[in-house]
Amino acid sequence: MPKTDTILSTKSLHYFLQLIDTMNYTQAAQILGITQPALTQQIKKIEHAIGTPLFGQMGKKLYLTEAGKQLQTGAIQLLGTINSVVSDIQEFTQADKGNIAIGVLESVDSDLLRRFLIEFNQKFPNITISVSYFNRKDLWYNLDNNLIDLGLLYVPETAKKSQSNIQNQYEQMKVTQERLTILTHNSNFKPKKSYPVSKFLGKNWVLYPDSFYLTQLLKDKLGSKLNAKNGLNVPLTFTSTKQMVDTAQETNYETVVGESYYQLHQDEIDLTPVFLKGVPKFTTSIIYRKGKKEVPRIENFLAEFKKFLQA
Template identity: 50%
Template sequence: MKTNTDAVLSAKSLRYFLQLIDSMSYTQAAQILGITQPALTQQIKKLERAVGSPLFGQMGKKLYLTNAGLKMEETAKALFSTVNNAVDSIQQYTKSDTGAISLGILSTVEARVIDQFLIEFNQKYPDITLHVGFYNRTELWDKLDNNQLDLAVLYLPDHNATVKNMKQYMAKQIYSESVVFLTHDPEDKFDKMTHHRWVTYPKDYYLPQIVHRFYAGQFVDGKLSTPVTFTSPYQLIKFAEQTDYDTYVSKSFYKAHQAEIALSPVDIKDETNFESCFIYRKNKSEIPRLANFLKEWDKFIDERDYDSRLKNVKVSI
């Protein structure tokens, strides 16, 4: 027997069928649906002809579901659930004010301004779920490459990036950075400091690689003496302050915490310029909520620039 699948999958017939199950009364179901009782009966009979079996039985005045009816109920609910989930997923993908955004931030980036933006963004778009994590550089590029992040905050240029195809990414500048060298004696010159002992980030971190790229020729034997390393700028500062070691941090970190840092910055003729950026796949910019996220960032910075926001960060080391 050939099944009339058009009738079986008619959204109207299935909706009427499920409403009749809820009411177990043709009269009540028809009233709720806003149709006549004969019209409802016609739709149910259409389904029964399609499956070749009665869906409802009757004992006295009471309706009950047959075995075929129970199976059709299960199928109808599963179909509507699938359709509803698909519509919900599509809406979340296409709307600018719903869905989820995953953001990864380099653990050594001064993120207080970004934190403030995320708070304001969440208040404006409470239906967008934000997933934020802090990672090292290798982890971030790997997560971007495997599409596990929508956006990442990283330093550029990154000559040691492990990403397979850099051409597939776009970058949006956050802040123009440089390295700030810190010492105990405000009269110290950089050429004298290169003979000191240093506490720095591990050598595979971005800032040590930038410092080596720009200043290796001025170091004794081409490198700084770094018997101690930390992965956190807070620990670098605290350790340096309580020893005779020198250190360095990003310009943004120094500006945000300058009032709490007892060390003195050293003037450098040639600054090491690099940028903190939002990094994302090119196709991500076509997703409305991500495009909106970046647009809201522009508004946020237009209201008050990044430097001003750094100086107003209310934190202590």
């Protein structure tokens, strides 16, 4: 008896499924681009290999036997698995196909990334990209467990992880250099100048939630100067930067954003941008596990993003 592993090839199973689609040897052979005798021979070889007929005939009409129905189910599953594996391999080895998952820290302004993705999609339409927003803990969880390919976050956030862990497991690509930017209603302040903490005590604020990095920066700097009289009053918080800024403009509240957000949206903002003395600059970076750049589509994405940033 012939060996089933040589008879039940992907080609023979494809022939078998095509015959099921048409239930006509002549039509199936024409679609497959082979002769009818060649198709008949392939089906007979399969039947001989498994030891039972796959098709029966009533008059001139073919029908599937019970054995044929079982093989049909198995053939669909087997070929589906093979095609999926081949597709995954092709996606891994090709620079212009596949999927890329990106995680963005909630407080990071991603408008620059969004603009790049539009341009990238036009150039590489067969690469699909999904962007999700996370808090710091969930973003690192997804990076650590390879659930996302790339993370966009503030570099100081990585300080929460050990530096050895960053150096041994991750690489980063700088996107923008940032400064904590206060948007104030005080028209006496000169735009983009630095002012001491004392100038901002006793103000009302609309901010990100406490867990967000920019709020932490502000509170850390103001913390030593705050007391019961001039505490940091935050009646409203938003996770959306736009909602936060719009609210600040419609009230007498101050707010904070990253410098890149202000630069991208300054035409829409009437408040005065100033800096807080003593707050160090920080960077927004793309973080990814070491080895990710070996995937051609990831390497291609990072190279195109770098070109976009330099343009």
